[in-house]
Amino acid sequence: MTRRALAALTASLALGATAACGEPASGFSDNGKLDVVTAFYPLEFLSSRIGGEAVAVAELTKPGAEPHDVELNPRQVGQVADAGLVVYLKGFQPAVDEAVAQEAAGKAFDAGSAVELLPAAEHEHEPGEEEHAESSGGKDPHVWLDPVRFATISDQLAVRLGQADPARAAEFTTRAQALHAELDKLNTEYAQALKTCQRREIVTSHAAFHYLADRYGLTEVGITGISPEAEPSPQRLAHVAEEAKATGTTTIFFETLVSPKVAETIAREVGARTAVLDPLEGLTEPGADYFSVMRSNLTALTTALGCSS
Numbered sequence: 001m002t003r004r005a006l007a008a009l010t011a012s013l014a015l016g017a018t019a020a021c022g023e024p025a026s027g028f029s030d031n032g033k034l035d036v037v038t039a040f041y042p043l044e045f046l047s048s049r050i051g052g053e054a055v056a057v058a059e060l061t062k063p064g065a066e067p068h069d070v071e072l073n074p075r076q077v078g079q080v081a082d083a084g085l086v087v088y089l090k091g092f093q094p095a096v097d098e099a100v101a102q103e104a105a106g107k108a109f110d111a112g113s114a115v116e117l118l119p120a121a122e123h124e125h126e127p128g129e130e131e132h133a134e135s136s137g138g139k140d141p142h143v144w145l146d147p148v149r150f151a152t153i154s155d156q157l158a159v160r161l162g163q164a165d166p167a168r169a170a171e172f173t174t175r176a177q178a179l180h181a182e183l184d185k186l187n188t189e190y191a192q193a194l195k196t197c198q199r200r201e202i203v204t205s206h207a208a209f210h211y212l213a214d215r216y217g218l219t220e221v222g223i224t225g226i227s228p229e230a231e232p233s234p235q236r237l238a239h240v241a242e243e244a245k246a247t248g249t250t251t252i253f254f255e256t257l258v259s260p261k262v263a264e265t266i267a268r269e270v271g272a273r274t275a276v277l278d279p280l281e282g283l284t285e286p287g288a289d290y291f292s293v294m295r296s297n298l299t300a301l302t303t304a305l306g307c308s309s
């Protein structure tokens with residue numbers, strides 16, 4: 001039995017510490033840090049920023065991996081079971097949803113419960129296209145790309161962390177307030193930079209930017225639906241190319257974790273160039289973080305849309 005073996009291993013490893021300073025409380029590591037298990041990068045970012053040195057943060061999606069269809073190994077399911085708090089986004093990663101339901105009921109924070117999620121875009125499921133598990137319930141999960149909604153999630157995560165570790169609640173609140181202010185600043189930068197632009201349509205490889213578009217008055221045309229792995233149909237490609245031509249699109253965006261092939265095909269067809277717009281589903285550049293990628297995205301957007309500041 002894997003869980004029992006794991007527990008035995010953990011117990012034997014912890015023996016020295018246990019003898020010296022007593023059994024660590026459930027959900028806390030031996031050095032007294034709250035064990036926070038996060039589902040994918042933006043939630044890892046929030047948890048690390050709010051938790052600081054007081055928490056030990058693990059991430060279920062490997063850095064550089066595409067999170068939509070993540071699979072969990074038995075060790076990771078054990079991590080979920082042993083966590084003090086699991087931070088995830090229900091409806092985004094079916095394997096994580098299942099592990100939370102089975103192993104972490106009552107000690108999980110669903111980021112999607114903090115804000116009202118937008119419905120998944122309507123072109124998601126064309127006839128014959130495969131149904132994607134992440135869109136069950138018809139909600140779009142990519143909420144972290146809107147700094148305003150992300151700040152609300154951050155505030156509520158701080159409250160939840162404080163419930164899991166009441167002795168440090170004030171510390172979590174302080175850090176969350178600082179992060180909220182940074183997100184407000186980012187929002188202001190976006191709003192100003194995207195205020196006056198020659199175009200407002202963005203063609204992206206997968207429909208991840210609906211929240212960002214919604215916040216700043218842009219229109220997203222996703223080549224595939226909300227799952228990046230879906231193969232767009234020839235009809236969909238023709239439709240996107242037509243739309244790109246009709247709106248004078250100069251740039252077709254692709255992203256870092258998925259092949260740019262489809263975006264390049266459309267760009268050739270339309271006579272546009274390609275550029276990266278990163279949906280922040282995982283980091284690909286060393287030293288990058290949520291804010292640096294969001295600011296690179298803003299530069300890419302203002303260039304592509306011909307915005308004047």
Ligand SMILES: [Zn+2]
Nearest residue numbers: 208226227228
């Ligand atoms: Zn996505």
